[in-house]
Amino acid sequence: MNAWLMTGCVLALGAALVHALTGEKVILPRLFRRHADGDERRHADDPATQAAVRLAWHSLTVALVGDALLLALASFDANAFGSAWNLATRLLALAMLALAALSLVVARGRNVGWMWYAAAAATTWYGA
Numbered sequence: 001m002n003a004w005l006m007t008g009c010v011l012a013l014g015a016a017l018v019h020a021l022t023g024e025k026v027i028l029p030r031l032f033r034r035h036a037d038g039d040e041r042r043h044a045d046d047p048a049t050q051a052a053v054r055l056a057w058h059s060l061t062v063a064l065v066g067d068a069l070l071l072a073l074a075s076f077d078a079n080a081f082g083s084a085w086n087l088a089t090r091l092l093a094l095a096m097l098a099l100a101a102l103s104l105v106v107a108r109g110r111n112v113g114w115m116w117y118a119a120a121a122a123t124t125w126y127g128a
Contacts, residue, residue: 004127005075005089009068011120012096015113016064023057067092071124089128096121 032050074089100117107114 002075002127004123005071006127008093008096008120008124008127009071009075011116011123012064012068012071015116015120016061016068018116019064019113020058020061023061028054028057067096067120075127086128089124093121093125093128096124 031053070092071089074085096117100114100121103111103114103117
């Protein structure tokens with residue numbers, strides 16, 4: 001078993017769990033909260049808009065779980081797939097690195113998610 005790839009898997013799963021729970025408990029309720037005066041109708045009051053925002057939020061969660069599953073598979077049986085699997089894990093590492101950079105720049109460092117993504121990228125790259 002490749003411990004580096006498994007560490008990347010665990011980090012990706014942890015990031016997915018934190019992302020999903022934080023979204024449902026903190027971020028999305030704030031987005032959907034009504035104004036106290038009740039006069040303003042916002043687009044976020046529309047159930048279809050709420051569903052679309054929730055779908056967009058949790059799409060990243062699903063992608064992170066998929067990455068984690070691929071890393072788990074690679075950690076147990078990377079030799080069975082040869083150099084193509086090595087390339088695939090390197091591409092996963094680059095995708096996580098891009099996610100870390102995007103998170104760092106857009107949130108200006110206030111979102112700690114970039115650290116999880118960067119750690120997952122580093123362990124995945126090292127394990128590939």
